[in-house]
Amino acid sequence: MTTIISNGTPISYRIYGSGPATLLFVHGSFIDQTYWKEQVSFFKEKYKVVTMDLAGHGESGTSRSEWTLRGMADDVVNLIKELHLENVILVGHSLGANLILIAATTYPDPIIGFIAVDNFKNLATPLPAEYDSQVEEIIESSKRAYADTNEHYARMVLLTPDTPQWITDKVVAAYRNSYEPMGQQTLPQFFMMDQIEREVLPSLRPKMNLINVNYMPTNVEALEKNAVNGYALIEIAGTCHYPMLESPKALNEALDEVIDGVLEAKVTA
Template sequence: MEEIEVNGLSIAYSQYGSGNVTLLFIHGSYIDQTYWNDQMKYFQDEYHVITLDLAGHGMSGRERDNWSVEGLADDVIEFTKNLDLKNVILIGHSLAGSVNLYVATKYPDPIIGFIGIDNFKNAATPLPDEYDSQVISILDNLKKEFIATNEEYARMVLLTADTPEEIRQRVVQDYRNAYEPMGQAIMPEVFIMDKTEKALLPELRLKLYLINVSYMPTNMEALVEQVPNGFEVREIAGTSHYPMLESPEILNETLDQVIKQIIKYEAYKF
């Protein structure tokens, strides 16, 4: 693992392989780059593969007064510039879909592909009004009992009773160990991310590729309405929000197909 200073923080990252195309894997909230280990191994013989720990996560720095999703994206942009990455395919899980949406619209030149893993399931669509009280309750409970509320959220929303126990334990532990100052700032944004998506999805120059897990459906009508530059959804079976842990072989095969499609049809020129 390597380190680089980005926007005043140390960002931990790993890179393997070489090639004209860089696969930049960005993890979701409260977890870290090790969730991508199977993808790193699978793709490193053919591509330049990079994983990193977002600020406030994993081995990266936490010395920051103001936290936001856009701030995490700005780190990824500076990281991309500092390493002079070219022909980048962004691959983002969960919250990293929003992080990468900022990246791809603020710094589009080196980005040739955009792949979301189990995200944009209700693109640019606000939660129904009847959920307002639940959101208020979650945010209030986070302030009172951050660790316990994170665990409950992971168990109720991201995992199911059918999720393998080893995966459940790993995810729950990571959510319990989340850096609280970052989490308290980021979580309120998560519940209103539809506003950001509504503003930025029309600015995304690239086709939006999604690989989503069947445990929770994808709102296709919202994608048709909110993604004017094209999208493609591939669904894989699963019981949780973490296909890289639960079904790494299927995810790798699906990713491989999408990556090759991007290189062939979308943006890459040798």
């Protein structure tokens, strides 16, 4: 296991290949860098590919008393700095997309591309007030029965009855077995991400590229309104939040298209 120390915590990472750009893949909540296996295999022949485990996930450490999303985004920045990464195209799935948004606006100089996978479907848009009681119930339920609450959320929001059983089993196990102190502290912050998005989006230099799965629609009006420095949306077919597992070929093709566009834009800039 290869690590850096960020905010006092070992952060596990792996590096593959070499090339004209670095693809830094950041996974989502409660899963780990191994979910990018098919992307690593596809892209390592053309680019330097870096994957990481977020703090409290996978092989990374859990030695924090305070767990914040901004702290996790700092870990992404610290990895870029520690490894002296250049020409970085950030690829973030789910929570990872939120973190790379913060990272890209905190430390913009080496970042040439931004790709979110199945996120920002209601960009910078707060939940309607009528959902406030449901949010409170989710948070309170998590305190009473953490693993059960996580499983219920995964099944209701991230998976569908049509999702292949092996993916459902894998994701449910990851959610049930996640590190509880981290999960408890970060859960309320998930419901405040719209505020952070509105705050940092004007500072995002690269175009916001989205590759979303059509099992849940993307609010294009929210993108038009809030992606102030431009966006592009590719939708791929699927039944769940995990295209790297369910549709790796389609995801790789979409990523390849976006990455080519990022590099062409850099050459002509």
